[in-house]
Amino acid sequence: MKLFKTLLPAAALVALPAMGMAQEAAAPTMDEVGPYIFTTLLFLMAGFLVFFMAAGFAMLEAGLVRSKNVAMQLTKNIALFSIAAIMYWLIGFNTMYPGDFNGFFALGGQTVLDAVGVAPEDAALDYASVGSDFFFQLVFVAATASIVSGAVAERIKLWPFLAFVVVLTGIMYPISGSWKWGGGWLDAMGFSDFAGSTVVHSVGGWAALAGVIILGPRLGKYGKDGKVNPIPGSNLALATLGTFILWLGWFGFNGGSQLAMGTVGDVSDVSRIFANTNMAAAAGAVTALILTQLLYKKVDLTMVLNGALAGLVSITAEPLAPTLFGALWIGGIGGVIVVFAVPFLDKLKIDDVVGAIPVHLFAGIWGTIAVIFYGEANLITQLIGIAAYGAFTFVGAMILWTILKATVGIRVSEEEEINGLDMAELGMEAYPEFSKG
Numbered sequence: 001m002k003l004f005k006t007l008l009p010a011a012a013l014v015a016l017p018a019m020g021m022a023q024e025a026a027a028p029t030m031d032e033v034g035p036y037i038f039t040t041l042l043f044l045m046a047g048f049l050v051f052f053m054a055a056g057f058a059m060l061e062a063g064l065v066r067s068k069n070v071a072m073q074l075t076k077n078i079a080l081f082s083i084a085a086i087m088y089w090l091i092g093f094n095t096m097y098p099g100d101f102n103g104f105f106a107l108g109g110q111t112v113l114d115a116v117g118v119a120p121e122d123a124a125l126d127y128a129s130v131g132s133d134f135f136f137q138l139v140f141v142a143a144t145a146s147i148v149s150g151a152v153a154e155r156i157k158l159w160p161f162l163a164f165v166v167v168l169t170g171i172m173y174p175i176s177g178s179w180k181w182g183g184g185w186l187d188a189m190g191f192s193d194f195a196g197s198t199v200v201h202s203v204g205g206w207a208a209l210a211g212v213i214i215l216g217p218r219l220g221k222y223g224k225d226g227k228v229n230p231i232p233g234s235n236l237a238l239a240t241l242g243t244f245i246l247w248l249g250w251f252g253f254n255g256g257s258q259l260a261m262g263t264v265g266d267v268s269d270v271s272r273i274f275a276n277t278n279m280a281a282a283a284g285a286v287t288a289l290i291l292t293q294l295l296y297k298k299v300d301l302t303m304v305l306n307g308a309l310a311g312l313v314s315i316t317a318e319p320l321a322p323t324l325f326g327a328l329w330i331g332g333i334g335g336v337i338v339v340f341a342v343p344f345l346d347k348l349k350i351d352d353v354v355g356a357i358p359v360h361l362f363a364g365i366w367g368t369i370a371v372i373f374y375g376e377a378n379l380i381t382q383l384i385g386i387a388a389y390g391a392f393t394f395v396g397a398m399i400l401w402t403i404l405k406a407t408v409g410i411r412v413s414e415e416e417e418i419n420g421l422d423m424a425e426l427g428m429e430a431y432p433e434f435s436k437g
Contacts, residue, residue: 050256155216197316210394281315292339314337
């Protein structure tokens with residue numbers, strides 16, 4: 001510093017303090033940058049929790065399919081997440097959040113991140129970094145695709161399924177998502193969906209329902225006399241692990257949807273969301289536990305697992321406003337829905353391997369309606385939103401599944417289904433020692 005001073009003229013030395021004061025005055029204060037920093041951190045932390053839900057879906061599905069199809073389910077899950085990441089970067093994010101648009105549709109372009117070492121004056125200090133927002137929204141669209149994967153398991157070809165994922169994650173989900181979260185027509189109408197009971201879960205459920213209908217049931221699932229033949233999963237330990245992982249990830253799913261962590265109120269609200277989310281899951285699980293004992297004289301673990309997930313889906317549309325008791329009864333009704341919806345679908349011969357449609361579609365609809373008890377929404381508006389997402393997604397998915405069926409085919413042959421998709425589609429098995437005795 002001494003050497004620096006000797007090389008400067010006296011006038012410059014006089015100017016230095018003034019320059020420093022000007023720069024200090026121009027720099028943003030912690031009050032200005034703090035919300036940006038903490039909200040960005042919230043998105044990143046919540047985002048990697050929701051990312052871990054990809055592992056939860058993979059484990060749940062691997063446990064609920066037969067051993068001859070486990071490797072196929074694992075392949076689908078890692079592939080669908082990767083495809084969703086690319087498609088959401090390519091067009092999805094800016095289609096879902098286009099800024100000013102007509103409220104119905106605006107096809108976006110590639111996502112562009114903030115500059116390296118972005119200066120405060122160039123950052124969106126009133127929100128968060130582009131990278132954190134993009135990542136947080138991306139993991140939601142991947143969850144939507146995972147819902148479809150489980151429902152159509154054990155009889156669908158790999159590549160047609162992945163082709164469906166391309167369109168779902170790159171176009172269908174972002175377009176409908178823009179209607180609410182992108183400031184579109186449903187948002188303007190007052191439709192309320194805090195974290196995605198409809199925007200995410202029902203969308204995945206509608207797409208899954210269309211796929212299951214076009215595919216048809218698995219061989220041997222339904223007898224000619226109308227009898228339902230149970231097809232047990234390969235590993236209930238994996239299914240239970242997957243459920244706990246999903247339960248954990250849901251704290252990021254709902255908590256991150258507060259979309260702000262820059263004030264005492266925001267942080268307190270995030271903690272309130274965590275508590276309500278946990279309560280709803282617990283209530284859904286306990287309700288299914290009790291109901292299956294009463295109805296079948298024995299507890300059904302798979303129903304209990306799906307009861308917890310249904311409770312989580314049910315509270316997702318409004319996890320902030322309810323009391324803990326409110327979260328309990330909302331989640332408990334989700335558990336009731338699962339216990340009765342699974343046999344109802346079987347009566348219709350709709351073969352949903354993992355129970356994704358009762359959990360994500362039926363409980364998602366219930367959760368969206370339940371907002372009227374605590375949130376600022378009315379029943380008519382909520383029903384319009386449910387119908388709009390249902391019509392757009394179901395009809396669009398039916399058209400896409402039908403095109404894929406007519407062109408490349410979507411179902412494996414009977415022989416391949418009997419032998420298992422692991423060998424038919426992949427040429428490898430998840431449990432080779434068992435298959436060879």
